[in-house]
Amino acid sequence: xxxxxxxxxxxxxxxxxxxxxxxxxxxxxxxxxxxxxxxxxxxxxxxxxxxxxxxxxxxxxxxxxxxxxxxxxxxxxxxxxxxxxxxxxxxxxxxxxxxxxxxxxxxxxxxxxxxxxxxxxxxxxxxxxxxxxxxxxxxxxxxxxxxxxxxxxxxxxxxxxxxxxxxxxxxxxxxxxxxxxxxxxxxxxxxxxxxxxxxxxxxxxxxxxxxxxxxxxxxxxxxxxxxxxxxxxxxxxxxxxxxxxxxxxxxxxxxxxxxxxxxxxxxxxxxxxxxxxxxxxxxxxxxxxxxxxxxxxxxxxxxxxxxxxxxxxxxxxxxxxxxxxxxxxxxxxxxxxxxxxxxxxxxxxxxxxxxxxxxxxxxxxxxxxxxxx
Numbered sequence: 001x002x003x004x005x006x007x008x009x010x011x012x013x014x015x016x017x018x019x020x021x022x023x024x025x026x027x028x029x030x031x032x033x034x035x036x037x038x039x040x041x042x043x044x045x046x047x048x049x050x051x052x053x054x055x056x057x058x059x060x061x062x063x064x065x066x067x068x069x070x071x072x073x074x075x076x077x078x079x080x081x082x083x084x085x086x087x088x089x090x091x092x093x094x095x096x097x098x099x100x101x102x103x104x105x106x107x108x109x110x111x112x113x114x115x116x117x118x119x120x121x122x123x124x125x126x127x128x129x130x131x132x133x134x135x136x137x138x139x140x141x142x143x144x145x146x147x148x149x150x151x152x153x154x155x156x157x158x159x160x161x162x163x164x165x166x167x168x169x170x171x172x173x174x175x176x177x178x179x180x181x182x183x184x185x186x187x188x189x190x191x192x193x194x195x196x197x198x199x200x201x202x203x204x205x206x207x208x209x210x211x212x213x214x215x216x217x218x219x220x221x222x223x224x225x226x227x228x229x230x231x232x233x234x235x236x237x238x239x240x241x242x243x244x245x246x247x248x249x250x251x252x253x254x255x256x257x258x259x260x261x262x263x264x265x266x267x268x269x270x271x272x273x274x275x276x277x278x279x280x281x282x283x284x285x286x287x288x289x290x291x292x293x294x295x296x297x298x299x300x301x302x303x304x305x306x307x308x309x310x311x312x313x314x315x316x317x318x319x320x321x322x323x324x325x326x327x328x329x330x331x332x333x334x335x336x337x338x339x340x341x342x343x344x345x346x347x348x349x350x351x352x353x354x355x356x357x358x359x360x361x362x363x364x365x366x367x368x369x370x371x372x373x
Contacts, residue, residue, distance in 0.1 A: 013121045013130045015178050016073075017137050019171045020114065023077060024141035025148065026167030033100070036157040041093055045100045052104025054331040060109040061324030069117035074175040076109025081168030088161040108327075115323040117179075119311040127311055128261065131304030143242040195325050198313060203326045205369040206306050209269060210333035212362030213299070215341055215355045216276060220292060223352025229285045237289050241296035261309040266367035268302045273363030280348070280356035 037045040056076075063072045083106050087099035114134070122130045152159045195203070221234035275295040279288050306326070314322035337358070345354025 009126070009130055009133065010121045012180050013118060015174075016114065016117060016121075017130075017134060019073075019077075019175050019179070020134065021137050021141040022167055022174070023171040024138050025145050026164035027142075027145060035153075036087075036161065037096055037100070041096060045097060048097060049100050049104040049107075050331065050335065052101045053107045054328060056105045057108035057111055057324050057327055057331070059105070061112040061320040063109070064112060064116055064320035068181055069113040069120070070175060070179040070181055072113040073110045073117065073179070074172045076106060076111075076113065077168045077172035077175065079106035079109065081165040081172065082106075084161050084165035084168065088158045088165065111327060112320045112323045115307055115311070115327070116320050118307075119319060128304045128308035131307040131311075133304070135303040136300075139242055143239060193318070193321060195321075199310075199322055199325055201369065202309065202313070203329050205265075205366050206326055207329035207332050208362050208369060209265075209306075209366050210330045211337055211340065212269075212272065212276065212359040212366070214330075214333055214337045215359040215362065216279075216292070216295065218337060219341060219351060219355035223279070223350075223355060224285060224288060226350055226352045227283055227285045227288060229289075233285065233289070237292060241293055244293065244297045244300060247297070247300070261305045261312070262370055265302060265305050265309070266370045268298060268305075269363045269366040269370075271298045273360050273366075276356050276359035276363055280353050280360055283353075 033042070033045055033049065060072055060076060063075070067075075080103065083099065083102035087096070087103055090096045090099040115131075118130050118134065119127065148163070149160060152163060220237070224234050224237065225231075272295060275291050275298060278291045279295070282288055282291070307323075310322050310326050311319065340358045341351065341355045343354075344357045345351045348354040348357055
């Protein structure tokens, strides 16, 4: 990353990135939710959490009508930490499900606040850069979190939850201490809010993109094992891909800084579609690995573009609601992906190719949707 890019990031934005990194170091716990709840309770727990998390993102957006982003961010992190402690202490199935819902209702409160605070702290090309930096930082922190989980899981899944709670509470305290308080925004008029047509089209595009991305990420390890990869190959492939994030961000900042977000997203998703198609057509391990690493590098060029596009297009008073609405695309895509993959797998003959065909169709659809936005 060049000197210009480093100096262009405001100090408060750097602080926010470190806060989210600290929080991300413990956020592996929910990946082990099925382990914590047990196989019999896992379906209900995962479904309850997903619904509650969608609701919480909207609650976070509406709180921003009255409260500064720092307050909502710290509130969300603090409530997530407290609800995780309740989950760690729960034993009876009903208590566990209730605690899972509490975690979900707090889990996404701070996401619109994060996006809104970054939108306030940076403008122009710097805005896309800080959103991209957020994506890279969370990716690297997620890789480190996996190593921490490997150490703690043998001690019991409850220790994962307790550590997650500790990082949330620590991040909330740092946010209150070091982030600027900011000003409360003028409240959006108390009338029924309807998402405008440009936001609907943008959200449709990002939902299709999320379907493609999740189809690859959720099923890549299984696809590699189906194709005869050794047991260590999926983990090493994912670790190698994580290292490409900062390199892709540097390349994007150097060569694509002045390109329109819509143009870069359209061309980039078309490239992702072609790489997913390559993964679908091969049945060998190493071509799949190489195509996936290229896929990761290409996706790194798009980091921060969706958020910057929303921040630039949204009217300032409605910006948190735009972030919440567009951000819901991932929550919508997640339950859709397994069904689509299962459908295409019946034609492709195996789950891995079915996932990659799903991704290819989704990514190649995104430029068409964006061109009509």
